[in-house]
Amino acid sequence: MTWLLDAGTGWLLFASLATALGAVSTHFLVLPHGGEGFQERRDGLNRSLASLGLAAAAGVTLALLLASARQILEFRDPFAPLGEDVALLMGSAWGSAWKAGVAMACASVVGFWMARGGRSWAWWVAAAGSLGAAAYPGLTGHAAGGEGTLRFVLLSADLLHVVAAGTWLGGLASLLWLERRRPAADAMSAAASLLPSLVPAFSPVAMVSVATLVVTGSLASWAHLESVSSLWTTPYGRLLLLKVVVVAGVLVVGALNWRRLTPRLSEPDGPGAMRRSALVELALANVVLVVTAILVRTSPLGH
Amino acid sequence: MRPLGFISLLAALAFTAMPLPAAEGPSLVHFQLSRSAPEADASGPAPSEVRLWFSQEPQDGTTSIRLLDPSGEPVHTGGVVEDPEDGKIHSIALHGSLAPGAYTVAWRAIGQDGHVVRGDFAFSVTAG
Numbered sequence: 001m002t003w004l005l006d007a008g009t010g011w012l013l014f015a016s017l018a019t020a021l022g023a024v025s026t027h028f029l030v031l032p033h034g035g036e037g038f039q040e041r042r043d044g045l046n047r048s049l050a051s052l053g054l055a056a057a058a059g060v061t062l063a064l065l066l067a068s069a070r071q072i073l074e075f076r077d078p079f080a081p082l083g084e085d086v087a088l089l090m091g092s093a094w095g096s097a098w099k100a101g102v103a104m105a106c107a108s109v110v111g112f113w114m115a116r117g118g119r120s121w122a123w124w125v126a127a128a129g130s131l132g133a134a135a136y137p138g139l140t141g142h143a144a145g146g147e148g149t150l151r152f153v154l155l156s157a158d159l160l161h162v163v164a165a166g167t168w169l170g171g172l173a174s175l176l177w178l179e180r181r182r183p184a185a186d187a188m189s190a191a192a193s194l195l196p197s198l199v200p201a202f203s204p205v206a207m208v209s210v211a212t213l214v215v216t217g218s219l220a221s222w223a224h225l226e227s228v229s230s231l232w233t234t235p236y237g238r239l240l241l242l243k244v245v246v247v248a249g250v251l252v253v254g255a256l257n258w259r260r261l262t263p264r265l266s267e268p269d270g271p272g273a274m275r276r277s278a279l280v281e282l283a284l285a286n287v288v289l290v291v292t293a294i295l296v297r298t299s300p301l302g303h
Numbered sequence: 304m305r306p307l308g309f310i311s312l313l314a315a316l317a318f319t320a321m322p323l324p325a326a327e328g329p330s331l332v333h334f335q336l337s338r339s340a341p342e343a344d345a346s347g348p349a350p351s352e353v354r355l356w357f358s359q360e361p362q363d364g365t366t367s368i369r370l371l372d373p374s375g376e377p378v379h380t381g382g383v384v385e386d387p388e389d390g391k392i393h394s395i396a397l398h399g400s401l402a403p404g405a406y407t408v409a410w411r412a413i414g415q416d417g418h419v420v421r422g423d424f425a426f427s428v429t430a431g
Contacts, residue, residue, distance in 0.1 A: 074419040077367045077411060079377045092362040094417040140417035145333060145359075147415075299418070301333050 002074075003294060009066040010293020013137070014165075015286065016059030020108055020130040021163055022170015023053035025205060026178075027115075027123050030171065033201035034194075043118065045194075048181045049174060050115035053126055056170075057108035060133050064102050067140075071098075097139035104132030134162040141296050142224055154223055161216040168209035169285045171202055176278055179271070193271035199262060210251065217244075224300040236300045243291045250288060254281040334359050334414025336422055337391075343424035349401040350426075352394050353380075353408050360390035361412035368395045373404040403430045 027049055031042055075089050076082070089095050108129030114122030138144060138158030146154050179194050221240060231237040254277075261277055264270035340354045341347070353370055366385070370378040379398055386392035393412075406428065411421035 071419065074421075075365070075411070075413070077369070079369055080367070088364050089413075092365050092413055093415070094362060094365075094413055097417070142333075142416050145414065145416035297418070299333060301335065 003297075005066075005070055006297045007290055007293045009063055009070055010296060011286070011290045012059055013063035013067065014162075014289045014292060016056045016063055017130070017134055017137075017162060018166040018170035018289070019056035019173050020053050020060060020112075020126075020170065021134060021166025022168075022172070022174045023049050023056060023112070024123070024127045024130050025167040025171050026174040026202075028127070029167070029205050030175075030198060030201045034197045035200070045178055045182075046120075046123075047116055047118060048178060050112050050123075050126070052174060052177045053130075054109065054112035054116060057105060057112050057126070057129065057133075060105040060130075061102065061109060064098065064105055064136070068098055093144075094140055097136060097144075101133055101136035101139075104129045104136070108133060130166075131163065134166065135159050137162055137296065142300060143220070146223070150223070154220065157216040157219045160212055161220065164209040164212035164216065168206050168213070169282065171205055171209070172278055172285075173282060175199070175202055176275060176282070179275060193265075195271045195274055196265040199258075199265060199274070213247075217247075226300070230300075234300070236295065236298045239291060239295045239298055243288060243295060246284065246288050246291060250281055250284040253284070254278075334361065334412070334416065334418065334420050336410065336420075339408065339424065341426040344426065346427040346429055349428045350397065352396045354392065354394040355408075355410055357391045357393070357412065359415060361393075361414060362417075365411075365413040366393045367411045368393065369409045370395065370397070371407040371409060372401075373406065375407075378406070401428045403428050 027046060031045060031049075034042070071094065072082075072086060072089060076085055090099070106129070108126050111122050111124070111126030111129050115126055135155075138155045141158065143154040143158040144151065175195070175198050178198070182192075182194055225231065225237060225240070229237075231241050258274075258277070261270065261274045265274060335358045337356045337358050339356065340352075341350050353368060355366075355368060366383050368380075368383050370380055372378050378401070381396035381398065384394050384396070386394070404427070405425055407423055407425050409421070409423040411419065413419050
């Protein structure tokens, strides 16, 4: 049952974080480059995007609450009062990181909430809160196990890894959300798909994100695996291998579909085919998040 | 090269490069119990303390060491003390001499990576 709670809590955290970061990156990096004739639609799209971000930020907050419950259950000393254990836990480095994560997630909720009302400055609050919350997995995970410079490098790489996953997968989810919600966001252009405008603006962001994921993922693998053979001789290594295989599958299938479907975006059935393809890609990406959720709770040691 | 074409190329690179560390890593230390006194499964006279050596310093205040008697009830001991010269060493002092029998040491702490790690081991006190 513990692994189920780990996987569920971790998936909720990673999926919510990715979506919140994707909403932010779509606001700052994709919508401003949506092409000519697109700018007048931006206000409505930004409000719709803020609604998605708000739900995601609430998900991050819920995941952090579940994480604290899980941590207390694991930390529990049956011969000590519960209040004593909770106080010890919250006074630890883990507790400090958790409290900072909750504060950042709450700031993100407030930012997205205000952004829904059309306040452009609130996006900066949402961005700061989402980025701050993105540091939580590293500060409470394997990356924090190093010392000195190595610790700083691994924590930075972990933050970049989470942000890159968010701008890629969360960005993809944001595009699909905007496409699905476009009648409400822009009733005058309900029939027109947004994808021919948004995909070209999203592609460079996705490109940089994938490159960042490759570099930071490789760095983490190198740091946490004792040897190459650990990939098949330890539970951690086998999970990592599984993750990489599924990630590679997502990347290859996604890249092939996008390459095949992007030229067809201007055709009548092009956007529909792209939507279906992207949904498959996102579904596979969620499998990756579940595996990652178990991976980060597994000791890299061979037992 | 079109942007999405480049994504395909990166995908291929990721498929081959990401899982394979080119060389052994920096041997990160992960939190675990290295050794103890008394040692696990040891048998001998009653000790005056239980001392644990961890592979790295646990997070402050998170170490718990419980000594359980043969019936599973906690033995009254002193609090957990961190060695002032080596934060990886923690101990509890025992009040009075332990009666002969099998005892269990149950320990718990949080490593620097935030993971709760716990374990237990047994030792026996012999008469005389």
